[in-house]
Amino acid sequence: MKVILQRKNNAYHFQGTGKNPVPIHIDNGENGASPMELLLMSVGGCSAVDIVSILKKQRQEITTYTIEVEGERHEVAQAKPFKAVHVAIFLEGSIVPAKAKKAAQLSFQKYCSVSLTLEPQVPVTYTVYVNGEKI
Secondary structure, eight states: OOOOOOHHHHOEEEEEOOOOOEEEEESSSSBBBBBHHHHHHHHHHHHHHHHHHHHTTHHHEEEEEEEEEEEOOOBBTTTTEEEEEEEEEEEEEEOOHHEEEEEEHHIIIOOOOOHHHHHTTTEHHHHHEEEEOOO
């Protein structure tokens, strides 16, 4: 796997592309997402793809999918890495709650390469809500 980042101004703005040439704008948060925000988005995106795939195979009908990913940071020397990440998954539709919970468990414990890359250094926890109810 390979990505390319090209500097776009005299400051911190970069444009990243991967296998798919859709550009991602990266900087210190002014004209694009910060690298740390992108890492949280990667955790959320990875698990979302897994969960949607699993639930589609089980013929669950998802009408709305929202995911919130929050990272807790701490100071280590000059850096501020994440010390914990929590994912809140909000699903709506004709979904059996137990299937949604199992899909999330499979994603975070078996399939999501991003969260598994962070573990065990950075624990990734999650909560699942189906039609407004925490399961």
